[in-house]
Amino acid sequence: MTDIRTERMEKRLWGLSVPDLAAHPTVYAPDLLKGQRLLISGGGSGMGRATAVLAVRLGAEVMICGRDGEKLDRAAEEIERATGARILTRAMTIRDPEQVSAVMDDAFDELGGLDALVNSAGGQFPIEAIDLTPKGWNAVVDTNLNGTWHMMQAAARRWRDAGVPGSIVNIVATIDRGIPHSAHTAAARAGVVYLSKSVAVEWAPLGIRVNALAPGTIETEGLNNYPPAMLSRLGQGNPMRRMGDTWDIAEGVVYLTASSGKFVTGELLQINGGMHLWGTNWPLGVPESFRGTGG
Numbered sequence: 001m002t003d004i005r006t007e008r009m010e011k012r013l014w015g016l017s018v019p020d021l022a023a024h025p026t027v028y029a030p031d032l033l034k035g036q037r038l039l040i041s042g043g044g045s046g047m048g049r050a051t052a053v054l055a056v057r058l059g060a061e062v063m064i065c066g067r068d069g070e071k072l073d074r075a076a077e078e079i080e081r082a083t084g085a086r087i088l089t090r091a092m093t094i095r096d097p098e099q100v101s102a103v104m105d106d107a108f109d110e111l112g113g114l115d116a117l118v119n120s121a122g123g124q125f126p127i128e129a130i131d132l133t134p135k136g137w138n139a140v141v142d143t144n145l146n147g148t149w150h151m152m153q154a155a156a157r158r159w160r161d162a163g164v165p166g167s168i169v170n171i172v173a174t175i176d177r178g179i180p181h182s183a184h185t186a187a188a189r190a191g192v193v194y195l196s197k198s199v200a201v202e203w204a205p206l207g208i209r210v211n212a213l214a215p216g217t218i219e220t221e222g223l224n225n226y227p228p229a230m231l232s233r234l235g236q237g238n239p240m241r242r243m244g245d246t247w248d249i250a251e252g253v254v255y256l257t258a259s260s261g262k263f264v265t266g267e268l269l270q271i272n273g274g275m276h277l278w279g280t281n282w283p284l285g286v287p288e289s290f291r292g293t294g295g
């Protein structure tokens with residue numbers, strides 16, 4: 001790990017700032033998303049915010065939503081200061097279907113329609129599965145599976161009713177080899193992946209594409225929810241032996257939503273340094289029984 005990375009980790013300065021994102025080189029043409037309208041859940045921070053910055057830089061109109069209104073407004077102000085673009089914000093929880101319906105109505109009304117929904121809202125806590133309480137299990141499944149589903153269905157119904165196409169990108173997690181110490185989130189994310197594949201088929205006749213994106217360990221302020229010792233281990237948990245950044249994810253989302261992805265649906269795009277193939281990923285540390293086994 002470089003000195004700068006160590007310093008940032010110690011100060012808990014995770015991830016690219018909005019000015020970093022506004023200046024970051026991109027592979028995309030400046031007006032790739034001109035005229036496109038995006039709703040991004042979890043857009044007040046991390047991967048959602050990076051996607052919002054890239055989208056406005058490429059000419060899109062954007063609304064971001066999440067639970068914390070102040071965080072959303074701060075992100076919007078920073079984005080306007082760094083890029084000149086004004087974005088809309090809505091405080092809500094994706095766990096409440098009525099709040100989801102309201103934010104979706106606002107997005108369609110205030111953006112004048114919607115072309116893409118990016119579901120980046122989510123989270124969990126590390127725990128041995130055997131110790132999970134019903135409340136803890138339900139909180140994680142309700143957020144990551146049910147909440148994502150409410151958003152997907154609400155957008156799809158409006159696209160169907162208006163007779164217009166749409167695109168959904170669901171940000172999940174790397175689940176191919178399970179996520180020990182996070183079985184609740186592995187179950188919820190696996191649910192989202194196969195939900196996405198299922199409705200990608202059902203909704204293809206409606207012109208709605210549905211894809212999922214599996215990040216590996218990505219430097220975002222969301223990592224502040226976890227102990228530093230855990231994060232230094234997780235950063236080593238892929239064959240590239242480092243974390244990714246939010247630009248990696250934002251460019252992946254744009255690939256899927258823009259015309260570059262017009263023949264892609266039901267896909268799971270892995271942006272994780274190969275984490276689905278190799279790595280030791282025990283958030284709470286390798287248990288005694290697996291030490292020295294390569295587990």
Ligand SMILES: CCCCCCC/C=C/C(=O)SCCNC(=O)CCNC(=O)[C@H](O)C(C)(C)COP(=O)(O)OP(=O)(O)OC[C@H]1O[C@@H](n2cnc3c(N)ncnc32)[C@H](O)[C@@H]1OP(=O)(O)O
Nearest residue numbers: 123124125126127133135136139140143182222223225283
């Ligand atoms: C675990 C790591 C897997 C590998 C990936 C590592 C890299 C991943 C990074 C990210 O995902 S970055 C994004 C990070 N952001 C978050 O994770 C968000 C943090 N948490 C939340 O949003 C929410 O707390 C929640 C996890 C969705 C829970 O929602 P809710 O607000 O309804 O729940 P709480 O009231 O907080 O708790 C309900 C219930 O859940 C149990 N519980 C919650 N936190 C913990 C904890 N840290 N340890 C153990 N158990 C926990 C507990 O039973 C709670 O009930 P009470 O005890 O409070 O009655």
Ligand SMILES: NC(=O)C1=CN([C@@H]2O[C@H](COP(=O)(O)OP(=O)(O)OC[C@H]3O[C@@H](n4cnc5c(N)ncnc54)[C@H](OP(=O)(O)O)[C@@H]3O)[C@@H](O)[C@H]2O)C=CC1
Nearest residue numbers: 042045046047066067068093094121122123217218220222
């Ligand atoms: N960073 C990483 O290494 C990895 C992250 N992920 C997942 O990727 C996604 C993006 O994470 P990342 O950007 O890193 O983390 P962040 O914590 O920065 O982003 C998650 C966002 O979700 C929002 N959110 C959480 N719960 C709800 C809810 N009930 N309703 C509405 N919004 C909600 C949060 O905002 P607010 O608090 O305002 O509601 C927050 O802005 C998450 O699903 C995360 O779990 C998966 C694998 C690895």
